[in-house]
Amino acid sequence: MTLPQWVTLFAARTPTLPPATGTNLFLVSDGGEGLVIDAGYSDPEALRPLTDAVRERHLHVTGILLTHHHPDHAAGAGYLAELWDCPVHVHPADAAAVEQYVPEHRLRPDLAEGTTRQVGDVRLVALETPGHTPGHLCFWEPTAKVLFTGDAVLGAGTTWIGPPDGHLRTYLNTLRKLLTYPAEIAGPAHGPLVQDPAGQIRYYLSHRQEREEQIMSLIDKHPRRIAELLSAIYERQIPPAARWVAERTLLGHLVKLEEEGRVTRAVDTGTPVPLHQVTWTDEELRRWTDQTVFSAVP
Template sequence: MKVTEHVHRLPVTTPTLYPATTTNVYVVRDGNSAVLIDAGYEHEVAHQAVVDYIEQIGSPKIEAILITHYHRDHSPGSKFFRTHFDCPVYAHPAEISFLEQEIAPLKVDHTLLDGNVVSVGSLELHVLHAPGHTHGCLNFWLPADGVLFTADNIVGEGTTWIGPPDGDLRAYLHTLRRLKTYSASMIAPGHGEMIANVQEKIDFFIGRRLEREEQIYKLVQHQRMTVDELVVAVYQNTVHPSVIWVAERTIQGHLLKLVGDGRVKQLDGDRYLAI
């Protein structure tokens, strides 16, 4: 569906994490020139839905596929689209080795770095290296429409998980604060509907991470606790067993930051205690 003058949002079914059930593939178009931001999963029905939609809007030429990060609900569809549209795949250098496992035997054609600009007709799509969810995550800024493409750094419903080996909580908070500096009127998230309350949404994501950090810190102030014990204490059995690994990595991510900040120390036996 068309969401701004130059942006179309195509939610496609993917094996993503609840509460999301789809991943957004975006078409950024100006005249007969267009690019895809993300490609979804390797699924024939999802591929056809994107192809049909692009035909419905007049079949602009797809110049490139811009992958925000390698996770398989965002990237493997580029295998099909690269061949179908005969266009290159772009990603951040830090994502390449992981991404090429998802799209093998294809390779990433070009890299994108912070500060690069992708031309789409007369539009300028600005590249933001936005680490946090992954080390090489890319976000994009389209000033012509006031749209920030935030991938999984900001999602439409719920929050996103940040933890090792992909994530870095300190980098994530820095990315969120940087996103606040753009005069965006809309956020185009990796999952969910377009977001109009931009500043409020970013503040919510920052606040949620900081609240969780303080919750964990208070738990280890007076007793030594393991990651498993913290998962039970923090999530109180509210997390479905299928995604318990997300809770574990989230706790690990917060502990890494707390240790790095000098507020918590790791003891023998993988227990943690506030300093």
């Protein structure tokens, strides 16, 4: 299945995480108007195919819809908003992080569950899908059953979920929520179009469950640090540049397991900060990854 004629995908080069090499931007247009989902990085040359298409089609862009605040999605929003004289819409929970990219008079933190934006006869519905970030959004087009998934569901690989932005239990609930939409095709922010959205989502859920079982099987044998878990689970599968992503992913699982009362932790010096009081500063992240031992609850 292909995308409907009212949407065009532009794969913009961005400094993102492998295996992706760029970010998919979607131009939704009808009746001479356009909406753009995500804005890529602040590189006018990488955004040129999109901006050329808007100019050549004589479109009036009425807004930019951000799935979330990460720079490979939001950093180009200020440039595009000024070019097209339009607002940038985002969920309030991610708005503060977008302020560094978008002038105040352009930023609209007004997207929430059920918010609609329309161009011509095409209506997009915002879905609150937190977990990757607190204010992550997907966009649903109910007539053609197209789901724009941002980083919630990718076309290749799995998305990383971990502190400081991510929360695994919330993300798993998001995946279950997305399964209730009868999507026939999904437009992810990275990778190719997803031809079987429900199948991909079910795979994501099973993959997270398998990873959790791996972690618990190792911790059940004896207490472990994240470095030990990383070595045992990933071995040499990840390049050094992506090591921090794997660490944060494992950390996301360990936070979930502690929330569920299945894991406890001890630090090399002092007393661990209670989970509900943790603020994910760089220092606290280093404490969890370098100075913390995780044990299974009997």
